[in-house]
Amino acid sequence: MISITLFGASGRMGRAIAEAATGRSDVGIVAEGGDVFVDFSAPDALQGHLDAALAAGKPILIGTTGLGAAHRRAIDAAAERIAVIQAANTSLGVNLLSHLVREAAARLSEDWDIEIVEMHHRMKVDAPSGTALMLGRAAAEGRGVDLDAAADRGRDGITGAREAGRIGFAALRGGSVAGDHQVIFAAEGERLELGHRAESRAIFARGAIAGALWLHGKPAGRYAMADVLGL
Numbered sequence: 001m002i003s004i005t006l007f008g009a010s011g012r013m014g015r016a017i018a019e020a021a022t023g024r025s026d027v028g029i030v031a032e033g034g035d036v037f038v039d040f041s042a043p044d045a046l047q048g049h050l051d052a053a054l055a056a057g058k059p060i061l062i063g064t065t066g067l068g069a070a071h072r073r074a075i076d077a078a079a080e081r082i083a084v085i086q087a088a089n090t091s092l093g094v095n096l097l098s099h100l101v102r103e104a105a106a107r108l109s110e111d112w113d114i115e116i117v118e119m120h121h122r123m124k125v126d127a128p129s130g131t132a133l134m135l136g137r138a139a140a141e142g143r144g145v146d147l148d149a150a151a152d153r154g155r156d157g158i159t160g161a162r163e164a165g166r167i168g169f170a171a172l173r174g175g176s177v178a179g180d181h182q183v184i185f186a187a188e189g190e191r192l193e194l195g196h197r198a199e200s201r202a203i204f205a206r207g208a209i210a211g212a213l214w215l216h217g218k219p220a221g222r223y224a225m226a227d228v229l230g231l
């Protein structure tokens with residue numbers, strides 16, 4: 001049994017993680033001093049949560065989205081001393097989608113435009129979603145575009161993705177949608193569409209718990225959900 005300390009415990013994701021952990025024998029939620037820290041809160045709170053994990057010498061999974069270049073640098077610095085997973089989306093399906101998008105982008109010529117459309121509930125703060133940016137990054141990597149070189153020019157290299165990879169983003173907000181993402185490859189006369197629909201936050205919660213279990217006992221370093229899921 002490992003214990004998880006949750007940052008953002010009273011939020012939508014925090015409550016979903018607590019619910020997903022209920023009744024499990026391998027994981028429990030504790031108010032402080034857990035074996036692994038899990039953060040689903042807000043970008044402003046990231047540094048404080050990294051500092052808490054560093055002070056305790058415990059690994060941390062960061063699910064918070066809307067992070068910028070300065071946040072990424074802080075995560076890189078923390079990962080020199082503790083194990084860190086930063087994942088804009090912790091679901092198995094989306095991480096597999098990301099893999100498929102990278103493969104498709106690598107095989108299709110630049111005659112194919114890439115457009116990423118996402119829809120979320122009306123309360124979501126950041127747009128495009130962290131997952132849309134993650135998919136854009138995967139598409140850009142497939143095309144051989146170095147987004148890190150452009151990372152300081154926009155959040156998560158979005159400007160770089162738009163300019164260098166010619167990848168477009170559209171964000172819709174409304175109702176209670178947990179998270180829909182569609183990646184459209186469009187050429188003259190044909191379209192290829194890859195997508196994922198999250199029906200509830202439970203899928204992110206289960207993935208976050210899988211990530212926390214995987215992180216326990218791992219050496220310092222920066223990891224991804226792809227490592228957890230063996231993709």
Ligand code: NAD
Pocket residue numbers: 007008009010011012013014040041042043044045062063064065066087088089090091130204
């Ligand atoms: P929410 O608004 O329901 O909850 C946010 C929580 O963070 C609350 O408990 C709030 O008290 C806390 N919080 C906010 N600002 C804070 C601050 N400055 N300091 C300390 N605590 C603070 O949001 P949510 O829907 O639970 O989403 C939380 C984050 O997780 C968002 O960034 C969201 O995009 C992201 N998210 C990630 C995934 C994923 O799979 N990685 C899935 C869904 C949501």
